[in-house]
Amino acid sequence: MAKYLLLKHYRGAPAPVNDVCMDQWTPEEISAHMKYMHDFAARLEKTGEFVDGQALAPEGTWVRYDGEGRPPVTDGPFAETKDLIAGWMVIDVDSYERAVELAGELSAAPGAGGKPIHEWLELRPFLSAQPTITE
Amino acid sequence: MNGALLRSLTPGVLAVLVRRGADFAAAEDAVQDALVEAVRSWPADPPRDAKGWLVTVAWRKFLDARRADTARRRREDLVDQEPEPGPAPAADDTLQLYFLCAHPSLTPSSAVALTLRAVGGLTTRQIARAYLVPEATMAQRISRAKRTVSGVRLDRPGDVATVLRVLYLVFNEGYSGDIDLAAEAIRLTRQLAAVIDHPEVAGLLALMLLHHARRAARTAPDGSLVPLAEQDRTQWDTGAITEGVAILQAALARDRLGEFQAQAAIAALHADAPRAEETDWVQIVEWYDELAGLTGSPVVRLNRAVAVGEADGPRAGLAALAELDESLPRHAAVAAYLHERDGDLTAAARLYAEAAHKAPNLAERDYLTRQAARLNARR
Numbered sequence: 001m002a003k004y005l006l007l008k009h010y011r012g013a014p015a016p017v018n019d020v021c022m023d024q025w026t027p028e029e030i031s032a033h034m035k036y037m038h039d040f041a042a043r044l045e046k047t048g049e050f051v052d053g054q055a056l057a058p059e060g061t062w063v064r065y066d067g068e069g070r071p072p073v074t075d076g077p078f079a080e081t082k083d084l085i086a087g088w089m090v091i092d093v094d095s096y097e098r099a100v101e102l103a104g105e106l107s108a109a110p111g112a113g114g115k116p117i118h119e120w121l122e123l124r125p126f127l128s129a130q131p132t133i134t135e
Numbered sequence: 136m137n138g139a140l141l142r143s144l145t146p147g148v149l150a151v152l153v154r155r156g157a158d159f160a161a162a163e164d165a166v167q168d169a170l171v172e173a174v175r176s177w178p179a180d181p182p183r184d185a186k187g188w189l190v191t192v193a194w195r196k197f198l199d200a201r202r203a204d205t206a207r208r209r210r211e212d213l214v215d216q217e218p219e220p221g222p223a224p225a226a227d228d229t230l231q232l233y234f235l236c237a238h239p240s241l242t243p244s245s246a247v248a249l250t251l252r253a254v255g256g257l258t259t260r261q262i263a264r265a266y267l268v269p270e271a272t273m274a275q276r277i278s279r280a281k282r283t284v285s286g287v288r289l290d291r292p293g294d295v296a297t298v299l300r301v302l303y304l305v306f307n308e309g310y311s312g313d314i315d316l317a318a319e320a321i322r323l324t325r326q327l328a329a330v331i332d333h334p335e336v337a338g339l340l341a342l343m344l345l346h347h348a349r350r351a352a353r354t355a356p357d358g359s360l361v362p363l364a365e366q367d368r369t370q371w372d373t374g375a376i377t378e379g380v381a382i383l384q385a386a387l388a389r390d391r392l393g394e395f396q397a398q399a400a401i402a403a404l405h406a407d408a409p410r411a412e413e414t415d416w417v418q419i420v421e422w423y424d425e426l427a428g429l430t431g432s433p434v435v436r437l438n439r440a441v442a443v444g445e446a447d448g449p450r451a452g453l454a455a456l457a458e459l460d461e462s463l464p465r466h467a468a469v470a471a472y473l474h475e476r477d478g479d480l481t482a483a484a485r486l487y488a489e490a491a492h493k494a495p496n497l498a499e500r501d502y503l504t505r506q507a508a509r510l511n512a513r514r
Contacts, residue, residue: 021488022504022508023484023487023488023491023504023507023508023511024508024511025508025512026508026509026512027505027508027509027512029508030501030504030505030508031357031359031505034357034359034501035357038357038358055497055500058492
């Protein structure tokens with residue numbers, strides 16, 4: 001089994017195909033979207049492939065050490081222009097192919113007009129020790 | 136072996152040791168040792184007085200630990216020479232423990248963790264799970280808190296308001312996993328109310344019961360938020376409401392109003408309405424005025440603007456809102472609601488979207504996004 005981190009990019013990645021701001025959807029479309037994601041996580045819990053997931057607040061700050069005795073540098077309140085990660089999920093799957101399959105499925109969550117939003121997901125494997133063969 | 140019995144006795148035993156002068160951390164170790172002893176020997180030889188048995192064994196364990204520590208031999212002698220304490224009502228011990236766990240030298244998160252550990256008798260693992268942090272992290276937080284209060288001698292009563300704030304923090308954490316922190320907070324506040332006669336303790340207990348009574352109706356089966364006006368009132372726990380109202384009325388009758396009593400009064404007025412339209416908003420505004428006078432809190436005045444909007448119409452609500460700083464949490468959400476009621480759907484939709492952007496949790500974000508979408512779809 002190998003763990004993968006799925007990062008849900010809403011900004012900073014190429015624009016998704018069905019790129020309509022959520023407050024322009026109908027309430028039913030939002031509910032369908034939420035239900036899809038919820039059902040997806042619930043199904044992975046049943047298969048034992050779900051590890052953890054959280055939604056993130058829209059504001060993030062880049063911080064950098066700027067030398068002894070000086071306050072850290074931050075990138076200031078210019079949130080519109082930068083990468084936005086709306087949430088993350090960690091899965092634990094048998095193969096890379098399975099991770100890609102699941103990420104693709106999550107990316108197909110329904111959006112405006114009930115059509116998939118084709119959301120960009122970044123798939124990052126966790127570093128881990130090689131399995132040791134004992135016998 | 137009755138685990139619930141042991142858990143209910145633990146804080147009292149710990150309190151006795153601390154009152155006799157045992158260091159907090161050492162006292163806790165000794166009580167843990169005594170509990171292990173109890174699990175081993177009680178099934179074959181049940182004690183007549185469970186708490187007395189635990190106190191005796193824990194005190195002996197504490198002294199043993201002291202003796203083993205040669206560097207502390209002198210202090211041990213001093214402890215030995217101290218006369219046995221006279222009988223004291225058990226109530227005072229528990230109360231002291233509450234004050235110690237909510238000591239002002241602790242940060243709020245440390246005070247919460249220590250209270251759940253020492254007064255609540257929860258295991259470190261249970262507390263860690265409830266707060267979704269690793270067990271080692273919580274163990275560190277608790278041992279740091281113990282070190283902070285280890286030198287504290289409680290020779291005069293602590294501040295009840297601090298204890299109440301800690302319990303309210305626990306209540307507001309809600310629950311996750313196997314520990315329901317809201318129920319735990321109610322249990323502890325009930326216990327506190329039994330040992331101290333204070334109208335604000337009663338006020339907080341009433342407030343918790345009245346909020347908790349609505350819990351089943353507050354979320355839909357899919358986890359989404361159901362606003363107060365749309366809740367299925369038949370799902371409200373009428374037993375908890377009746378008890379909360381009775382406790383509140385007894386507290387109010389003593390004429391020493393405090394913020395928790397005022398908040399409970401507002402919750403009681405909501406609970407009292409058979410249908411949302413029958414809510415007594417005029418009286419609710421009056422209670423918000425009291426509450427604003429007691430706390431000076433801008434958040435209270437924000438809630439008051441909502442109540443004014445219901446009692447005197449959305450224009451009056453917006454006027455009350457105009458006096459408040461826009462950076463307040465949920466300011467945009469309140470503005471959106473009042474604008475919608477006033478018929479300005481464009482402004483309301485924009486403000487709902489803005490409020491969703493700032494929402495502190497997922498359920499609220501989804502709810503506000505849906506509100507924006509609903510208005511945008513209608514235009």
